[in-house]
Amino acid sequence: MLSKIAEANDVVFVDTILLLNGRFSHAITEDETGIYLLKYDDNTLLSFIAHNGDKLVFSGDAQDLNRTYDVQGNEETCLFLETWHKLNQFKDKTKEWAAIYKRHKYEDNFEKVTAHLDSLYNQEFNAHKEYLTQFIRENKGKLVILTAFHQKLGYIAFFDRQKDRDLLQEIYDGLSQTYPNSIYTTGLREELEREN
Numbered sequence: 001m002l003s004k005i006a007e008a009n010d011v012v013f014v015d016t017i018l019l020l021n022g023r024f025s026h027a028i029t030e031d032e033t034g035i036y037l038l039k040y041d042d043n044t045l046l047s048f049i050a051h052n053g054d055k056l057v058f059s060g061d062a063q064d065l066n067r068t069y070d071v072q073g074n075e076e077t078c079l080f081l082e083t084w085h086k087l088n089q090f091k092d093k094t095k096e097w098a099a100i101y102k103r104h105k106y107e108d109n110f111e112k113v114t115a116h117l118d119s120l121y122n123q124e125f126n127a128h129k130e131y132l133t134q135f136i137r138e139n140k141g142k143l144v145i146l147t148a149f150h151q152k153l154g155y156i157a158f159f160d161r162q163k164d165r166d167l168l169q170e171i172y173d174g175l176s177q178t179y180p181n182s183i184y185t186t187g188l189r190e191e192l193e194r195e196n
């Protein structure tokens with residue numbers, strides 16, 4: 001199932017895509033650049049950015065598409081995948097830390113282990129947020145920076161709309177130059193105006 005992220009982060013159904021012998025082909029008929037979601041199964045949701053006229057090629061291991069999928073065909077989707085893979089590296093570390101936590105749960109040094117793991121988590125969280133901030137500033141005017149700002153680790157967002165409002169304004173300023181009439185740019189402008 002193919003969907004598009006629309007205004008106010010609503011997800012709008014676009015089309016159903018048939019998978020035949022592990023392959024599919026589909027033409028997106030919208031003129032506007034968009035952020036799309038391709039649902040493979042209940043646990044697999046692939047994201048990408050498509051411009052009018054793009055020819056994108058998807059690949060990956062069907063057993064673990066969330067981690068192995070790759071998309072070739074436009075710069076913004078490649079940049080999106082860069083941030084996605086970086087987030088997955090962070091997720092892998094949190095799984096390792098969770099295993100250590102469980103191993104030490106009933107030991108005398110549990111508080112010390114927990115404090116150390118919390119410290120590692122906070123360092124990694126701040127490092128990833130710094131990476132995303134730098135990524136946003138290096139890619140001004142590209143739609144992919146909006147996805148970077150909204151990136152989350154589970155339910156925990158790296159950015160706060162109020163505390164990081166200056167960065168959100170930078171995102172809007174860049175997008176208003178390259179995508180002035182995009183639903184993403186106008187939606188962000190309305191949001192910033194409401195919060196003033």
